[in-house]
């Protein structure tokens with residue numbers, strides 16, 4: 314019986330009120346007792362509460378008494394609003410039939426509104442439009458225009474776009490009723506062979522990996538033997554249940570239902586988001602479409618601030634990965650910084666979150682290198698007519714030497730920016746400065762324009778978003794996705810201190826920016842490196858040529874008086890020896906006590 318089930322998501326640009334609306338739904342359906350209530354109930358991570366963003370979606374089942382015809386089972390999935398997590402958004406969309414598209418009346422349609430709408434449409438979801446925050450002062454004409462625009466985008470009439478205040482609860486009951494009425498019940502073959510979509514997972518030390526599933530056909534019962542298609546892992550369903558929003562066992566999940574299966578599996582990599590679960594005994598069933606590995610796009614290295622913390626760092630990362638399948642890491646050794654990890658992230662917010670969680674949960678403050686993207690090196694092949702060999706480059710130090718390198722390719726993104734008219738020229742300049750190409754500009758409302766653009770991913774991941782916000786006084790919004798590979802005029806920039814290359818500072822940069830970035834780096838280093846008793850040259854180099862150089866002056870120290878008979882050999886020897894020790898100390902400074910701050914400051918200064 315799927316007729317009384319409704320599965321839906323709330324989708325919106327960040328801060329337009331998804332989590333707050335979900336709270337009202339929980340209240341209205343009495344899913345969470347009033348006394349247990351804290352706002353943004355579904356944002357369970359402390360970090361989410363503090364930052365007010367949703368990182369991890371949290372499904373919830375609600376019982377709802379329909380105005381016209383009895384009891385319904387509602388499954389709501391709250392989705393992350395940030396670009397970095399669009400893979401999670403797309404998986405949650407695959408698990409439902411409908412979406413509430415929420416737009417803040419004081420902000421209007423933003424880049425993420427469109428990006429999420431696009432995903433929801435692609436998934437064939439029934440979309441219900443709503444304007445939120447109508448308790449705030451707003452322009453009546455703007456509201457009218459906004460409702461028309463939303464209606465146009467989702468294929469409805471302006472009257473069908475509802476006005477709500479998630480904060481006060483105004484209109485929320487009507488919205489929920491509309492969702493029940495308009496969103497179709499799940500389809501599926503109730504008596505068919507089991508097929509369920511894994512749309513998320515978490516980890517429990519006793520129950521192992523908890524797979525969050527949407528049953529598409531058939532049913533899952535406790536103790537049943539299950540098989541995961543992509544990984545061929547098989548297991549027994551230790552526990553089966555639903556989200557209230559706490560896990561509550563039900564013994565079975567029927568066609569159309571959303572719930573969880575405790576798998577007992579200890580290795581999280583065996584349960585992948587997007588994979589299909591079916592019955593072990595029947596392996597002829599076809600998997601559900603759309604499985605995709607989450608693709609890390611931003612890479613950095615983490616080194617423990619202190620080499621004896623390496624194990625703690627490893628444990629911390631492994632634990633974080635249990636609940637964050639998209640986190641990727643492998644061990645990586647580096648000359649000065651020692652043993653560490655190379656990590657891959659979905660974006661820079663994802664990186665920041667992991668860094669912050671390590672700090673809070675494990676008291677770790679690792680040295681983090683400059684974020685980079687994956688490049689492709691096309692190698693010269695010795696035999697003519699042979700296909701070009703392409704290798705992935707994750708770190709500048711893996712680059713083949715110029716004699717072997719035919720060309721370097723870098724990933725590009727295509728994206729959309731929504732911005733008020735009067736900031737458009739600033740935005741265009743910023744795009745150009747970041748090697749981007751501006752495309753079409755069209756009006757999205759009386760005030761706002763929609764701009765299409767493309768740009769190298771490496772330019773976007775540093776602080777493009779912050780800069781975009783600042784040239785538009787906070788008004789611009791951005792969405793993008795990785796689109797293709799293009800040849801780049803790229804070079805490797807190295808930094809040498811006292812003649813020695815500091816690998817952690819090496820990076821792949823656009824040729825046109827190599828000089829300015831090199832100069833910026835060495836000047837920053839001159840400012841922050843502790844002085845030595847002798848002068849230290851700091852150099853920037855490209856392909857073996859020094860392109861910029863500064864000298865960090867020596868500490869002014871009294872060396873005693875050997876000016877008069879400057880030929881005093883023993884004194885001179887002593888001085889040299891001291892200088893040599895000094896030089897060793899500098900290296901030591903790198904090996905043992907390299908303060909993370911030096912790296913942070915350089916990275917910050919040279920973004």
Ligand code: GDP
Pocket residue numbers: 325326327328329330331332333334353365366367394445446447448449477478479480481
């Ligand atoms: P999300 O990022 O879409 O999940 O948005 P949140 O639910 O976290 O809301 C973002 C901010 O808007 C929070 O400070 C909410 O308190 C506020 N907010 C949400 N809905 C309303 C509303 O209807 N009226 C007003 N005045 N504020 C709201």
Ligand code: MG
Pocket residue numbers: 331332333356365366367
């Ligand atoms: Mg939220």
